[in-house]
Amino acid sequence: MDMTFTMEQKLLRESAEKMFQGAPLLARLNIDHPDGYDTRLWSQIVELGWLAVGIPEEFGGIGGGAVETAVIMEEVGRNLLISPYAMSAVATQAIVHLGSEDQKALLAKIAAGEMQITIADVEGPEYGHTTVATMALDVGGGYRLTGRKTQVQFGATADAFIVSANLHGTLSLFLVEANAEGLSLNSSHSLDLGLVSDMDLDGVELQAGSLLGKPGEGVSNLRMLENRAIAAACAEASGAMQALVRDTVEYTKTRKQFGAALSTFQALQHRLVDMFIRAEFARSMALLAAFEVGRDATSPEADHVCSAAKYLVMEYAKINAEEAIQLHGAMGMARELPIGHFYKRIVMLENLLGCGFVHLGRMIEVANAA
Structure with a gap:
């Protein structure tokens, strides 16, 4: 490729x-x-x-x-x-x-930036699409949605949502406007100071044209969106890792111990090189995921590559963030430096769209289906 x-x-x-x-x-x-x-x-x-x-x-x-x-x-x-x-x-x-x-x-x-849209598909601490409790009922040529969504990213500023719900026993997607009657949000700041919301759907009435795609194809459609989101998240984590390497190398050049810059100690040089190697590997995996999704976001290959990227990139990103904090010493967690802020963002990305164990299981699932 x-x-x-x-x-x-x-x-x-x-x-x-x-x-x-x-x-x-x-x-x-x-x-x-x-x-x-x-x-x-x-x-x-x-x-x-x-x-x-x-x-x-x-x-x-x-x-x-x-x-x-x-x-x-x-x-x-x-x-x-x-x-x-x-x-x-x-x-x-x-x-x-x-x-x-x-x-x-x-x-x-x-x-044109006149409308913001986000996805509301998570319902609890466990990530997945097989246990969606939100229900969609046929009512007079339209639908009525009832249920609850959690961890809606930037839901408070969104004008519309892509919402997953069970319709006739199978998963479907709906386009729901933020001002729909019966839709309410409870928003709070997350660890990285972003905004997340819990969404309550209390008999939200929708027109027939609100259905996205064909009825019952919600799982495959969400998988397509999930792969795209994973590719984007891995690219973001890759960029964060590059910044952590850059900032940590610069810090060790200026911070002195025993009369010499930290960067002159061979043991620390080895750790910095390991950080660089992990960052380069993560960037390659993130790009591979993006190119695979660009070819066909619905293919088994995209499923496998995206899950592998999500697991490996986030694992390496967290290791690099922890190494950066340790090599900075107490300054690594100071609010005045970006290192701790990068760590918080990486933790958020690691848990977004399923943790490592979820994607290890998904890789096994794809391999068994091949």
């Missing part, structure tokens, strides 16, 4: 780099944003056209797909940007690939 970036992808990465040059990381730390993200940077994201990535040109987008999203997410991770971008980009693909013509009319608003 050729994983060389195209000229357009390189330009996309350069534009992201330039944006973050005007928003230094240290100046953004420890700022309590009511919405869970920096709205000023969000405006720049809209202007740069990030939200139009992955949306076909005929619907107001600029094309592209999983690889372009990964290019952006790597820079997002390197610069520790907490925002609704990743989940919005993934949720948008539900409309692109599953939506009706009326639903696809919303894509122009999403591309």
